[in-house]
Amino acid sequence: MKDRPAIEGGRPRRSSLLPYGRQSIDEDDVRAVAEQLRSDFLTTGPTVERFEAAFAKAVGAKHAVAVANGTAALHLMARAAGLGTADRATTTPMTFVATSNAVLYVGAEPDFADVDPETGLLGPEAARGTLTATTRALITVDYTGQPVDYGAFKDLADERGLAWLSDAAHALGAEVGGRRVGPQADLTMFSLHPVKHVTTGEGGVVTTDREDLAARLRLLRNHGMDREAAKRFGPARAYYYEVVDLGYNYRLTDIQCALGLAQLRKLDGFLDRRQRLAARYTKELGDLDGLRVPSLRKGVRHAWHLYVVRLDLGRLRVSRDRIFEALRAENIGVQVHYIPVHLHPYYRERSRPGTVTLPHAESWYEQILTLPLYPGMTDADQDDVIEAVRKVLAWYAR
Ligand SMILES: *Cc1c(COP(=O)(O)O)cnc(C)c1O
Numbered sequence: 563m564k565d566r567p568a569i570e571g572g573r574p575r576r577s578s579l580l581p582y583g584r585q586s587i588d589e590d591d592v593r594a595v596a597e598q599l600r601s602d603f604l605t606t607g608p609t610v611e612r613f614e615a616a617f618a619k620a621v622g623a624k625h626a627v628a629v630a631n632g633t634a635a636l637h638l639m640a641r642a643a644g645l646g647t648a649d650r651a652t653t654t655p656m657t658f659v660a661t662s663n664a665v666l667y668v669g670a671e672p673d674f675a676d677v678d679p680e681t682g683l684l685g686p687e688a689a690r691g692t693l694t695a696t697t698r699a700l701i702t703v704d705y706t707g708q709p710v711d712y713g714a715f716k717d718l719a720d721e722r723g724l725a726w727l728s729d730a731a732h733a734l735g736a737e738v739g740g741r742r743v744g745p746q747a748d749l750t751m752f753s754l755h756p757v758k759h760v761t762t763g764e765g766g767v768v769t770t771d772r773e774d775l776a777a778r779l780r781l782l783r784n785h786g787m788d789r790e791a792a793k794r795f796g797p798a799r800a801y802y803y804e805v806v807d808l809g810y811n812y813r814l815t816d817i818q819c820a821l822g823l824a825q826l827r828k829l830d831g832f833l834d835r836r837q838r839l840a841a842r843y844t845k846e847l848g849d850l851d852g853l854r855v856p857s858l859r860k861g862v863r864h865a866w867h868l869y870v871v872r873l874d875l876g877r878l879r880v881s882r883d884r885i886f887e888a889l890r891a892e893n894i895g896v897q898v899h900y901i902p903v904h905l906h907p908y909y910r911e912r913s914r915p916g917t918v919t920l921p922h923a924e925s926w927y928e929q930i931l932t933l934p935l936y937p938g939m940t941d942a943d944q945d946d947v948i949e950a951v952r953k954v955l956a957w958y959a960r
Pocket of ligand 1: 631766
């Protein structure tokens with residue numbers, strides 16, 4: 563006899579909600595922040611520089627620039643790449659809206675290319691199909707933590723003279739050809755939001771091997787203020803600086819960077835735990851009727867920010883939304899990543915009605931569910947997810 567799901571009057575698998583993601587903070591993190599609070603610097607002191615150096619080293623890039631949040635990182639990347647009102651940038655619809663919003667912030671126009679139906683990733687050929695004479699940048703997204711085809715995007719950017727910006731908000735610690743994601747694109751961003759791999763509360767980092775771009779990011783994050791200008795004068799103008807561009811206050815604080823440094827020391831352990839949890843999901847759910855586990859690209863190390871399964875709707879009597887609701891009733895905090903950006907009202911209204919249809923992204927959206935995955939999740943928590951998914955899918959099987 564089938565076990566009755568909670569939504570059909572059965573007993574929920576858990577008594578409290580298991581979130582899809584959350585931070586892992588320990589006493590070492592608490593101590594690091596407390597120590598910073600007792601120091602001379604709360605914002606933009608030596609701890610920001612130490613954090614940037616540690617971050618650059620962690621991903622194997624020459625430069626890391628810390629900023630207020632991941633969205634600010636994307637905005638500054640669009641500025642540093644020189645995107646402006648006459649320009650277009652190609653990106654993916656299967657992302658958080660901040661990716662394409664950054665293009666709009668600088669007055670440029672985003673074009674969405676359809677995703678690969680197996681991985682949900684932006685593919686180089688689909689991106690190529692959207693390029694126009696005014697396209698100036700490619701913005702790839704390592705969706706769920708799986709790197710896109712870096713070699714092919716580099717070739718495409720070089721061939722067409724485009725800036726290549728990488729949204730690696732999901733992909734801290736992911737690898738391509740044995741190297742971590744970070745130095746490959748012109749500019750690469752990471753988010754330090756609590757659900758991401760390491761956190762500073764809010765925060766973002768841009769990495770690059772290009773000194774000129776790193777300098778430009780540092781200028782733009784601090785009001786466009788050039789303090790080097792004071793060196794042209796003597797001590798009588800020690801106060802001097804020049805505003806040489808329109809910048810912002812996008813600084814990250816020393817308090818946050820103290821937390822970031824403590825978190826970064828634990829990154830490898832976090833990645834291992836995420837990897838282990840993902841492997842167990844794949845092992846336990848891989849043969850289940852009505853569900854497909856994530857497809858892996860060859861030659862990459864997945865960073866497993868998200869574990870996204872696809873429902874095989876032909877084998878189920880109900881839609882994804884019913885399965886979602888049923889799992890929430892079991893107290894499993896499933897999520898949907900993402901509603902494709904081009905379907906949001908603001909984006910629909912910007913494009914001429916009916917002009918943007920992206921069949922793979924749209925059918926992907928109807929099938930996907932994100933299962934809980936974060937380092938602090940216990941094996942017992944994961945058992946709850948696995949059992950709840952089995953119960954719900956068995957009940958609604960065709
Ligand atoms: C989290 C995230 C961002 C934005 O980061 P914030 O730090 O929240 O501003 C951008 N892109 C993607 C794909 C993300 O997941």
